[in-house]
Amino acid sequence: MRVAFVGKGGAGKSAIAGTFARLLARAGGPVLAIDSDPMPGLAHSLGVEVTDAPIPDDAVTERREGEEGPRFRLREGLTPVEAVERYAVRGPDGVRFLQFGKLRGPAWALAGSQFAFREIVAGLPDDGWSLVGDLPGGTRQAFFGWGSYARTVLVVVEPTAKSLLSARRLARLALGERPPERVVALANKIRGPADVDLVARRSGLDVVGAVPWDEALAEAERQGLPPVDAAPDSAAVAAVVSLLERLNEEQTR
Amino acid sequence: MLGSAEFGDTTVIADLEAGIGTLTRLADASIDIAVVVVEATPKSIDVGARAAAVARERGIGRVVVVANRARGGDDLARLRAAFPDTELVAVPDDPAIVAAERDGLAPLDTAPDAPAVRALVGLARSLA
DSSP states (O other): OEEEEEESTTSSHHHHHHHHHHHHHHTSSOEEEEEOOSSSOHHHHHTOSOSOOOOOGGGEEEOOTTOOSOSEEEOTTOOHHHHHHHHSEEOGGGOEEEEOOOOSSOGGGGHHHHHHHHHHHHHSOTTSOEEEEEOOSBSHHHHTTTTTTOSEEEEEEOSSHHHHHHHHHHGGGGGSSSOOSEEEEEEEEEOSHHHHHHHHHHHOSOEEEEEEOOHHHHHHHHHTOOHHHHOTTSHHHHHHHHHHHHHHHHHHO | OTTTOOOTTOOOOOOOOSSSHHHHHSOTTOOSEEEEEEOSSHHHHHHHHHHHHHHHHTTOSEEEEEEEEEOSHHHHHHHHHHSTTSEEEEEEOOHHHHHHHHHTOOHHHHOTTSHHHHHHHHHHHHHO
């Protein structure tokens, strides 16, 4: 399975992506959680203690003057699969966690790590890892192909005017040159059936799941704990279980 | 634009993208006050601390932390500990803001007397 969570900032992507990755890993098979947000977030929701884990400089070589191609490449002999083994942080339930580091200053400091990250993700074989991506809020990364490893793009949508506006823009991912197999909505922080209906009507997307507003999940976030550990019986985690079951079922059909 | 335009006496309020990217790219001396909005979660505190550090490195003299959706003393204590020696303004968790957001309306119009709106009025007055 290859999925990526996108949406407006604050919509709940990281909490859901982290929970989804942990549940998928418990079901068996290797799972790689892919974090392309230059700000921290997903590590907390996964239960990984390291927040900043850039791919080290010695994993890449810089293009020489006059040479063609990208500015940085994985060093010769280092395959994407080996790079995951080396640099993806080990998390609970066997989840591996790959990121390009987190910003504390100008973005150029992470350039080598970012090139390596994209090369690794693009080069992973189809039959190996399940991929669960968490993109930063907004539309920019999504439209620049940072989630192009995903067959299913899940737009996390709150029932607010701002979140719905972002969702409508993200729906256009389906119209790109190399679109994912599908772009669907996951309604989040839902307080009643009318909210799901609103997301269905206004996002322009099929709604594949609805995660309720859940104090237990909010409290897990406040404590910086993964919802799947701190609130395993919560309605929100149950909704992510249902989402996973639905996507699994649709995949095998 | 913030660094090059002449705004005269006009007050400019810029709502920057999430994270610190825009803050790192601002021209020197282009803003007077950086208002860092945080919630009392480790994720938000981590991002807010990075933003406050960049603002200080960039020589932005006044950093104000807004503790948004604060639910009580525990939240404020956590944020005070994370941002010592920093001005901190609490904006309480408020259903009136949630309702306004859902309707796509300005909270100042729909709920001018709500506690969160009053807190924001106080913030605006303190910055003016």
